[in-house]
Amino acid sequence: MFSLENITNLVSTWLYANLDPTWALVVQFVIVGVLVISLFSILGLVLIMMERRVAAWMQLRLGPNRVGPRGYFQTVADTLKLIVKEGMTPDGADKFLFNLAPFIVMIVSMVIMAPLMFAKGFQIWDVNIGVFFITAVSSVSVIGILMAGWASNNKYSLLGAMRSGAQIVSYELSAGLAILTIVVFSGSLQVSTIVESQADGWWLLKGHVPAVISFVIFIIAVTAETNRAPFDLAEAESELTAGFHTEYSGMKFALFFLAEYVNIFVVCAVGATLYLGGWMPFHIGNWTSFNQVMDYIPSSAWFFGKTFFLIFVIMWFRWTFPRLRIDQLLNLEWKYLLPISLFNLLLATVIAIMGLHF
């Protein structure tokens, strides 16, 4: 059976056999860095293409169809355009912060990739507080957004950044509580353990009602956290022209844009790991033959399939719903999502203590 685990083990053994341990580690770092950066750019291209196709098909259109076969090189062409475009810094801007902000946002979305388990045994850093690490680091990106909004010296940017700050800080609560539900079920913060605990069934299926509720809340909260419509108030196009990145152009804008899409990927990957079993294949009770067929599908395919399904759902939201208003957005969080998720966590705890889940 095809597995990435063999390859990584092979590389690791070879490195430690031929180099001294320090250098082997350094070489591993370099390999991982190159892999993450290439994944970053590939994800950007793929997700932007996917978004444009999904949008077009939902809107009775064709989508990109001029560059390359069926328009598949459109995003490549766009990237080339953005690279050669002049990256302007406004005269009144705080130049240091202005130029720093996109990098903070981008680095954050790269760092969150560390504890993600892309396939069986294919993980950069299996830290024992993996889920906690993800929630903690993802809140740093709001600093980048606030920085961009403040440093631009533009009223629209400032309004967008402030909206974004209020929004991300509040939605982190219910996202965290939703994650906590699964942590309670699986009894671990480590990503690999959480995935292992779903070998006999995904938490979404065996966690009763609390898991389903927390899954819905998780999807809503991460949509808000990544500033996606219907919660895209930070860049609300028709209100604030482009929100916090109004003044950015060229590659600096592209970094924000890429980071947005990579963030979507990361949160959807977390959702897939927690609720849909990560790389675990879909198994049904004691249908042995069915389960064996499922096992033949590579674990990476399972992981990416689930993640892209969640990404599709989030895109589906975007192209269907109108945008919320800022006070309604906060009402939704504090009056609906937070009480429900607190109550839900209590229920989940009771179920976990009584051992009622499958």
Place this chain on the structure above:
Amino acid sequence: MLQDVIEAGNGDMIVNVGPQHPATHGVLHLVITIHGETIKKVEPHLGYIHRSIEKMCESLTYRQFIYVTSRMDYLSSHINNHACALLTEKALQIEVPERAQYIRVIMDELTRLASHQLWWGAMAMDIGALTPFFLAFREREMINDIMEETCGARLTMNYMVPGGVMFDIHPNFVQKVKEFNAHFKQKIDEYDELLTGNIIFQNRMKGVGVLSKEDAISFGCTGPTARASGVSCDIRKLFPYEVYDKVSFKECMATEGDSFARYVVRLEEMKESMRIIDQLIDNIPEGEIQGKTKAVLKPPKGEFYTRVETARGELGVYVVSEGATTPYRIKFRSPGFSNLSALDHIARGQKLGDLVAMMGTLDLVIPDIDR
């Protein structure tokens, strides 16, 4: 930027919305004073697309100036042309053949439908839903094709001439209009499915931008904007022109006066327009399409005023004639100008995001405001 806020002293910030802004659908410039997200004052600055149509019309003959009015409210250009044609007919007492009257009314209602469809899509886009725009344009395209076939142009038709219409309807016209009506009757339910029932949309619209009945009258609001506040002001009902007194249709009214009421009134109006077309399309009488007119039109000395109901409200044309071939003074009382004046009143105390929704439901067309 900080300096402005400090100088204001109370944390107020002045933001320029427009003239280039995605939500203003043109070159409207609003200077808004906000405190946090709450609007304290909205101050429109106009003139970015002012062409002084009133001055232009003073040097054009009564046949010529009709085409200029298409450029005022370009979404109801037929109805604008209709107003000017009616004016000349009133001044010279020209008899319009019945066939021409029927065609004019059908065209007016098709224009109204097209205008409301575009409004629906654009308003949805203002509040962040992008898909409705394409649904609206799918149906609008059919109307545009019908217009193209009969009038020869898609947007600025110039189909009305004093005394009638420029050409007879195309042989396919009746068939195509019926097809469109059947199609749109099915598709209008999708509008409700996608937007009207949506809880986010309802929360964005209900109780926002409330315009009371007294204020609506005082601000001179007309059209769906005023009807949503409970003011009966449909010129088609009050002062019927052409064959509007022969068709049965409802004046769509609401009492809440908020953005949602304006939205519902416009949706209802689309259904009523379809009803009017249904009643007329099978009964277009045979006969002439243009009444007898002289080659040079010279209205007598005096003042003339005509009012028609465009998609946005009451369009009044006031002409002072000195007996010459060109009007001495012409004034277009455009619906958008008065409706815009109410924006400051209804926007105060609302959130910045609501301003966009309110502008969407007031259905502002900037060339109509600026003329």
Place this chain on the structure above:
Amino acid sequence: MTREELQSRISEIAPMATAIEGGEWLNMDVAPADWKNVAKLVRHTAGLDMDYLFCLTCVDWKTHLTMVYHLTSTTHRQTVVFKVKLDREKAEVDTVCDIWRTAEFHEREVFELFGVDFKGHPDLRKLILPDDWQGFPLRKDYEDPINMIKL
């Protein structure tokens, strides 16, 4: 209400307004000094209730300017047109924007295009033209060699 009834009713409450012959609706002439009072009377007298100012404009007659106010009532549906003759050199009239709010914008438009000064208007600034514009474009003697194209 017929035209005659309306005329007698208005002359009753506001004798300073004199009727003019002709026109589609009842036309009445008012002196600039009396206009504000007449406006208040026709707006607030029961039975008249002229609550809707549907057109406000100005006409340049080369010798003088005439303000034209089209009023109607949304309850009784009668229409009356008031005309106020103004001096061309020193065009001044009281504002009516505290009676009909729609007049606020229309008066600003007339102010910049005809140069009529509305006394008591809260915010009489240029609305359409740039702030440094010279002259009043809709007056008959206005000449602008750059922006006006003669055919």
Place this chain on the structure above:
Amino acid sequence: MSFIRQYLSDVISGVKSLLTGMRLTGKYFIKHKETNITQQYPDNRQELFAGLPDRFRGEVVMSHDDNNEHACTGCTACELACPNGTIKIVTKFDMTPEGKKKKAIDKFVYHLELCTMCNLCIEACPTSAIKMAQNFEHSVFDRRDLTKVLNKPGSKVREGVE
């Protein structure tokens, strides 16, 4: 209790309304092949031009027959009817075989950049010399190209047209 019931029914009806909308867009996503309304413009030029209705007003042209003759007498009715000054007619005097001077057009100058396609000139023309053509691709690199002379070089008035 009624408070909680109200709260729950609010949530449920809200979610339901959202799902209704998603069902519609989902339907379009799946059936995108049938529902798409895009016209691929430069690719479908042939059909597009073939499908343009006869009345479509694209630009003013003067029809010439096989003998390079047109029907314009130079009466300037179109020039007077035009609201924008789009048409300028330059006349000259031809000699008829009988030796009389006869007015005829030298140049029929048409400023496409000023034209609003209002059809008033076509309505005004007593001899139907000009008509509207179905062309909408007017962009050029030099604006001088938009000023056109409609009568072909060497053309003359058809016999019998007064």
